[in-house]
Amino acid sequence: MSSLLETKIAARQHALREQGLLRQRKxxxxxxxxxxxxxxxxxxxxxxxxxxxxxxxxxxxGLSRVPELVEALHLGAQTYGVGSGASPLVTGYSDAHLALERELCDLTGHEAALLFCSGFSANTALMKTLFDQHDIVVADKLVHASIIDGLQDSGAQLKRFLHNSLESAERLLARHQTSALITESVFSMDGDCAPIFELSALCRQHHTWLIVDDAHGFAVLDGYNNADAAKLIDVQVVTFGKALGCQGAAVLGSQALIDFLVSNAREYIYSTALSPANAALALAATQYSTAHxxxxxxxxxxxxxxxxxxxxxxxxxxxxxxxxxxxxxxxxxxxxxxxxxxxxxxxxxxxxxxxxxxxxxxxxxxxxxxxxxxxxxxxxxxxxxxxxxxxxxxxxxxxxxxxxxx
Ligand SMILES: Cc1ncc(COP(=O)(O)O)c(C=O)c1O
Incomplete structure (x- = not known):
């Protein structure tokens, strides 16, 4: 006889297969x-x-195959070894991590940065740590799964506004005392861009933070993505696995926010740090994209x-x-x-x-x-x-x- 879990797994996989929704790796x-x-x-x-x-x-x-960046990873591994060996608050935080954080701050104008092994964990850590059941958060209907998961775990009340609709966002901000508005710079499945300047003005007017998942915009989207980003955006999440062609992510914001995350974000505290070689690579990729x-x-x-x-x-x-x-x-x-x-x-x-x-x-x-x-x-x-x-x-x-x- 099958166990409860075997029966459940088989039934769910069957249903997915029937609907053409089964996911398989290649x-x-x-x-x-x-x-x-x-x-x-x-x-x-x-x-x-x-x-x-x-x-x-x-x-x-196309940075993932650039010879100079292949060499940067190689050099990073030669210098620091292939892994970080520990979580960041133990012995996993090195001068390679600090150098990358500083470069990202210089590029965007934010005060401080915190590195994660992936954008998914950066987003979930940020949402879970920043919000609790006392917060009301508004988010674009199409924000990424990692944001939704983090918000759900946080216990915050989530209100969704119609995709890229300023009117819909404003209605929610006017009706609720919100802690933050969350959107993406470039939407991962639709490819369109959020009206960052207008959303920023709206957030300022309503004294609420603007949080932008910049996974698909960082290093490719011109306009706000420069040393003035911090004037528009309170918290910016950038990832290294998209335009930078490598791996990892950073949360960028005020020093107070980053200090708060360092002391409280479980994904940061209880997880092996991004390897210093990868941090060195992401730094080289950031500089390469700026120089080219x-x-x-x-x-x-x-x-x-x-x-x-x-x-x-x-x-x-x-x-x-x-x-x-x-x-x-x-x-x-x-x-x-x-x-x-x-x-x-x-x-x-x-x-x-x-x-x-x-x-x-x-x-x-x-x-x-x-x-x-x-x-x-x-x-x-x-x-x-x-x-x-x-x-x-x-x-x-x-x-x-x-x-x-x-
Ligand atoms: C909008 C958005 N945010 C975050 C992530 C997660 O980033 P990572 O792939 O680095 O985990 C993705 C990845 O697909 C994404 O599309």
């Missing part, structure tokens, strides 16, 4: 042909013996090329201007089918399904990087247009015709 290998010319050709990997162009990574500037603005320019050119080709081919994008280009299909199984067919053409894009996105909005999440070659972007869009019409996903013209008819 073992990816290195494309050795590519590595001879590392950072100057489209990102690729090998899956089951075949090479694919990767249109689903968050390595927006042409990478951001190349990324913008690649985004513009992709959008133009999609427009010409009537491929119905969501309208994002960032590296994250979603194409809503709706049905989860059909989304998987489109992704599979693109794979048959050597193009790998993410198929994003509920609960990562709302039910009925399953989508392809196509991400562009500075490292993509124009011919690969062109091939990607050509295949997209073909596969969509083969599978029966309406193109822009057909969607418009259906709307006009309604």
């Amino acid at each position: 073992v990816l290998g290195v494309d050795h042909a590519l590595n001879t010319n590392a950072s100057t050709s489209s990102p690729r990997f090998v899956f089951e013996g075949r090479a694919y162009v990767n249109f689903s990574s968050n390595d927006y500037l 603005p042409e990478l951001q320019q190349k990324l913008l050119e690649n985004i513009a090329l992709f959008k133009r080709l999609c427009r010409e081919a009537n491929v119905p994008l969501l309208g994002s201007d960032t590296a994250i280009q979603p194409l809503i299909i709706g049905d989860a199984l059909q989304t998987l089918q489109v992704a599979e067919e693109l794979r048959a053409a050597g193009i790998w894009v993410g198929a994003i399904r509920p609960p990562t996105v709302p039910v009925g909005s399953a989508r392809l999440r196509i991400t562009l990087t500075a490292a993509h070659a124009a011919e690969d972007i062109t091939a990607c869009v050509a295949q997209l247009a073909q596969v969509l019409s083969r599978v029966g996903v309406p193109l822009v013209t057909e969607r418009q015709a259906a709307d006009d008819h309604r």
